[in-house]
Amino acid sequence: MNQESIQEKLNERFQKQFDRNTKRRRLQLRVLQNWWLIAVLILGIYAGLPIAAPVMMKAGITQPAETIYNIYGFACHQFAFRSVFLFGEQTFYPRESAQSNLTSFEARAAQSEQFRAEYSRQSGIPLDELTPERLTNELTIWSPELQFAARNFVGDEQMGYKIALCQRDIAIYLTMVIAGAIYGLFLRRRLRPVPLWLYVLLGLGPIALDGFSQLLGYPPFELWEPRETTPFFRILTGSLFGLMNVWLAFPYLNASIQESIESLSRQLEQAKAEFHAMLERTKAATQES
Template sequence: PTLMKLGLEGPARVIYTIYSPFCHQFAFRSFFLYGEQPVYPRANTGMDVTPYEAYVSEIEDFEGIDLYGFDVPFMMASRGFVGNERMGYKVTLCERDISIYIAIFIATLLYNIPYVRKRVRPAPLWLYVILGLGPIGIDGFSQLLSYPPFELWPTRETLPIFRVLTGGIFGFMTAWLGLPYIELSMRDTRRQLEHKLRQAGILA
């Protein structure tokens, strides 16, 4: 978004493209910088901001597209739209993904504190399923299954705050589960390597 703001559209679009395999990059589920709002949720969220549809209705790339549906043309246009001077420019990853990675980063910093690292054990799997997978699964699938081709209940578009919270919890729980196991694995690898070096007479 900063490159777009500076007018460096070429390099900016390269970065968007690099990240595109890892995220849907829908503009209505992404954070924006340098614009009128930090987020542009869809009208059916009921959030007290100007909805996404009101902004993109004036944009040429969305002409002839049903802005209140969720068909392929709408999804592709929303994925390809990176922003403009009025709305600002979207971050390369969606709100939930950003929250996941920030939570993992913060948890990793905390885990690297010796006092914490010595006392933390891997999160129990049952707790990971309940707290890590449960909220993000309920939030994500309740939304997914409300859209075509499923349409199991009235269309639901989750609020940005729920994306941030469920992503953050998932990221933190994933770090809590994974980091202690990674450290144990590295300890075993180090012991094996030291043993082999001693046998070879390289290490005293």
């Protein structure tokens, strides 16, 4: 085998190695360039599965739905009286203390055979003794039995089936999906991060005020008379928090990733130039020999 044939085989090997490295770097570059889309897709899946749970329950696909409820139970209290219901008489069933115009959770859950059975299991009260009237009175008391029963109860045909995240949480993540998509499609090149004071004022302030003013009224704190916030304020404060999270985080992420994109682009151009220079040198060396 002459020198020229050996050099051709070496060049082919170098070309294959160069092509592999180039494909890998271009894939990395494509992922970085579409980071916001990947983030929105991940958030969309996280927010979409809890909505899929009541759809599955309505369709009779109960086992996957129960799995979703169980998984998201680690991230959310899932109280039925603070949840969003689909396919039922109402979208929300707030507690009586929320002073809503909607039928209260106490009144409606007391008529649900599924909830009565769940409350009976949690409280130890025999089901035949747990009349709707007695259950309504029981539900006015903030108790562990109420909390566990409201957490485990996913709904029924009349009330509908709850989303696997509470009102505030689903508002946070759905808003992040929408805001993230708008940012990526229209604002990525010009939107700067939200000032920290505005993030605290509109992002953290409302959700902390609404949430803690409710939390601190219940045991074990009981700093004041218990208050139950309304679905409107839960969704509003959750949406503000989600919007501010995107406005704060996405521009910072974009700036950091843009630096990585520029660095990787330079590496690609440099590798290409070095490879072609090497081919020219080997070609010249072969001709001289």
